[in-house]
Amino acid sequence: MAVATYTSILEWINFNNPYDNPFTPFLSDNLPYDIAYGLWEILGGTLAWLINLLFPNNVVSTWLLCDEVCVLMSMLVFMLLIFIVAFVVVLLNLWMERKVLGRVMDRRGTMVGMKGFLQCVADGLKTFMKENTIPSKVDKMTYIWCVSLIVGLSCLVACMVPLSDRWYVVNYDSGLLIIMAFYALAPFFILVSGWAQNNKYSLIGGLRAAELMISYEVPMLIIIATTSLLCGSFNINAIVAAQSEIWFFIPQFLGFIVFFFCAIAECERPPFDIAEAETELVEGWQTEYAGMKWGLIMLGDYLRGSVSCGMVAIMFLGGWTIPFIGGTAAPEIVFLIKAWFVFFLMILVRGAIARVRPDQILNLGWKVFMPLAVINLAIVLLLKIGGVY
Amino acid sequence: MAWTYLDKYPKNLAKSLWIMKPVITVTKLFFKTMVHRPVTVLYPYEKEWVPDNYRGRPGLDFDKCVGCGMCARMCVTQAIKLIEVDDDNGNKVMRPQVNIGRCAFCGYCAEYCPLDAMTVTPEYELAEYTRYDLLYGPRRLKYDKTTEGMKVKLEVTLPSDVANGNPERRVCIFDIDKPELNDAKCIGCKKCAKSCPVSAITMVEKGVNDKGKPIIRPEFDNSKCISCKNCVDDCPKDALQIKEVL
Amino acid sequence: MTDSLVPVLEAQEKMDTDKMWVIWGPQHPFSHGLWTLKLKIDGEFIVDADPIVGYLHRGWEKETENRDYARIIPMTDRLCYCASMTYSHLYCMTVEKALGIDIPEKAKYIRIVADEVCRIQSHLMWLAAVGTDLGNLTVFLWAMREREYFLDLNVKLCGARMTTNYPRIGGVRNDTTPLFDRDILRTVERFEKAMWDIIYLIDDSSVFVSRMKGISYMTREQCANLGLTGPAMRGCGVDFDIRRDDPYDNYDKVNFEVPVLNKEKKVGDTYDRYMIRIEEMFQSCDIIKQAVQKINAIGKNAPYRLKTPTKVPAGTTFGRLEDPRGESIMYLVSDGTDKPWRLKVRSPIFTNVSCSKAMCDGIRIADVPAVLAQIDMCLGETDR
Secondary structure (H helix, E strand, O other), rough: OOOOOOOHHHHHOOOHHHOOOOOOOOOOOOOHHHHHHHHHHHHHHHHHHHHHHHOOOOOHHHHHHHHHHHHHHHHHHHHHHHHHHHHHHHHHHHHHHHHHHHHHOOOOOOOOOOHHHHHHHHHHHHHHOOOOOOOOOOOOHHHHHHHHHHHHHHHHHHHHHHOEEEEOOOOOHHHHHHHHHHOOHHHHHHHHHHHHOOOOOHHHOOOOOHHHHHHHHHHHHHHHHHHHHOOOOOHHHHHHHHOOOOOOOOHHHHHHHHHHHHHHHHOOOOOOOHHHHHHHHOOOHHOOOOOOHHHHHHHHHHHHHHHHHHHHHHHHOOOOOOOOOEEOOOHHHHHHHHHHHHHHHHHHHHHHOOOHHHHHHHHHHHHHHHHHHHHHHHHHHHHHHHOOH | OOOOOOOOOOOOOOOOOOOHHHHHHHHHHHHHHHOOOOOOOOOOOOOOOOOOOOOOEEOOOOOOOOOOOHHHHHOOOOOEEEEEEEOOOOOOEEEEEEEEEEEEOOOOOHHOOOOEEEEEEOOOOOOOOOOOEEEOOOOOOOOOOOOOHHHOOOOOOOHHHHOOOOOOOOOHHHHEEEEEOOOOOOOOOOHHHOOOOOOOEEEEEEEEEOOEEEEEEEEEEEOOOOOOOHHHHOOOOOOOOOOOOO | OOOOOHHHHHHHHOOOOOOEEEOOOOOOOOOOOEEEEEEEEEEEEEEEEEOOOOOOOOOOHHHHHOOOHHHHHHHHHHHOOOOOOHHHHHHHHHHHHHHHHOOOOHHHHHHHHHHHHHHHHHHHHHHHHHHHOOOOOOHHHHHHHHHHHHHHHHHHHHHOOOOOOOOOOOOEEOOOOEEEEHHHHHHHHHHHHHHHHHHHHHHOOOHHHHHHHHOOOOHHHHHHHOOOOOOOHOOOOOOOOOHHHHOOOOHHOOOOOOOOOOOOOEEEEEHHHHHHHHHHHHHHHHHHHHHHHHHHHHHHOOOOOOOOOOOOOOOOEEEEEEOOEEEEEEEEEEEOOEEEEEEEEOHHHHHHHHHHHOOHHHHHHHHHHHHHHOOOOOOHHHHH
């Protein structure tokens, strides 16, 4: 490696195009990885250059810039980048919920700094500063691990949602299934944490979460199957590409409505927040969690909420494409705008209707959503047989 | 029987698509508040208009007050205490001091003040750092922008006037209720004269008794009297009573 | 059941571990104030309920015995912050009855107006609570927004929003302020339009309706036996309203209908109890309009406050009136001095809350806030 002759820091790295690196984990264009690689070019290059200035031709500089380490370090930056984007999207969701809900209720919403955006930061800081209390009679291991698992799964699934065909983590052929599988995992830990807290409210809340899950999960999965039937693939890119002419929202309108409400139930937002119904169960399964743990659970809830919106946007609203135009310069923004629109609808539903009773959710799931999902499947089958798709 | 609401409800909600109407109502208001402003006010910066008779903290006109203690007597929470202060001429006078921490904002002190020296004021931001700061002394109670509407008048109609067919006549109870002396009980101790805040009572000699000592009896100047009942309260022998005119 | 089974059943009762007591309160988001509801639940269903009140007891009745009659009026405001006007009215009415005086016509109509404004704002407060209890904050804020206009009316009338201290023994504190009739008619007309938005939000929403419909049936007999009064009772088919059946203060001279549901069925559910209050608000608007007309017809210079003696003759007096929440009663024992010897308050909620066992029988956990919201709890008057 010609360390001595260089014209810019960027030349310290062996491959200016990250995909020339033989160890690159991605087969196609990936924007966050590009950015991460570029960042490592600057950061690692500067570091190696500085070390090389002090100790010429040392091993560390060479190691820092070798192919494998470049990929490793860019992957670390890539992870951070993906998470930070998901996190900022959630903060914007939170801000939007506060503001829109405020306007719906004829008030102003939060007013703390930057039109209320800093309220999220203040809340985070407040939960962070609070004392980490653990009640004496809880089952400590499950109590703490459940939080980690719920929050971790929520973060994982939020990071797995692609923002466009160039902004993704993994491009599986079974991407939709994987996301939905991870997505449906969190309520199990809600049930377990409800048991672990040794509190009657939490117990009822956890059981209610299970009750909620068995009611919405089946129609939801039927609709996912229907969507993949319509486009012939579980791959998210393929699903979005199939909607380049007409959004799936039109052929499976019933499916859209059912999936929308199931998505609300999935992230336990009002009106389906029976597991943490505060007038009945104080805070449901979160009753014993305080401080940062509660803050993280809240963050996890909203991460799952943004995943719900993203899934609705991908499956029914054409993802990051615009009909008749196709791709744009910034497909991520198009996708996020669609996801935020779905979230806006969720906020309106939250503002308009009350909490549903647990037995009514069961009725709704099995007697309304389930038949509708099956009818939706039949319509799609007819379209498929008729040769429309 | 015409009902406004019960005639229309309950109704078949399947016709309005179960939850469509509330969602539409909410959306309508959302767009309305996006264009216009919401009804809420940004409190520390914007304040709502309050009428003159708004019952904030009590206010006091120091010079008008005579220190009769009617406010302290009527106060429901014993928030008012009479304290001794210097007036403008350096004389010691009694004036009310209000403990805002106890004040119930009922407006009785303003209503029952015989001279309308106590008023209500529209001041309602009264937070302080210490409890001591909540004590409003007579000078601090002053409110500069006192208007006529802040002086709560206690005007009543006498039942006798209503019976006589003259119901429009209104009187202040302080103009008609006057103290009355039970001569047999009085021992001439002069306590009433001392306690009278407006010096309406003069002690007058009325002959001598069996032992040759002078008999002193109070005499009331009804034009000065504000019927504050101080003399009644201070009389050790219950010789004085307020005569209620009905 | 044979005798041999009894010990077995008793043992089962002791070993009955699938039922558990859940204690709601005194600091629970559903309890409006400090009270506790102990619920015995069997899965989702409630098999037993036990209300516990008394956390806010402050010796109100004893306190009145050390005050002269005029200085009790501000205390009656503090019984319930939503029904301050009606409680002051009730107290003044009772003392007037003891004194045997008849207050001026104008004062009576002003009191009617003040009472009905109080009733509307109290019902709006209840509506707000129903919204949050069922999990919707929009109803809460919209109802509070409407309530604010009526509180502004209180400010214009007497200078305070909630603890009004307005009725006096022998009349009212002050005459109606200038333009008050214009303001109140505007507010009422505005309210009659704006109220429909909240109704659309609740009655046109299948979620709200299905959560209230068909749960917690109360029969007429239960109402009578348990002492349930007020709108909750009228929703169960009992046609009784003190304003109409035992009229006080010129309520017999205004035209209004008492909303009653299920007169034939004689049994009502939570939704019926809810509907009664909504209709009552509209009826109150009608009463206000009529009473304001009457006030204007009486004229400006008419007397509004009579002078009354400070001492009440010895005897016992009983006054009752239709509170927004039910039937409130004051029982006054006077001994001829300027202080009452005893003043007993019968709070409607204290009696209504004892129905919670009957109301909660067999409903689900999630129904409890919906059902008990119809009681419209206010702990200030319950515990006194």
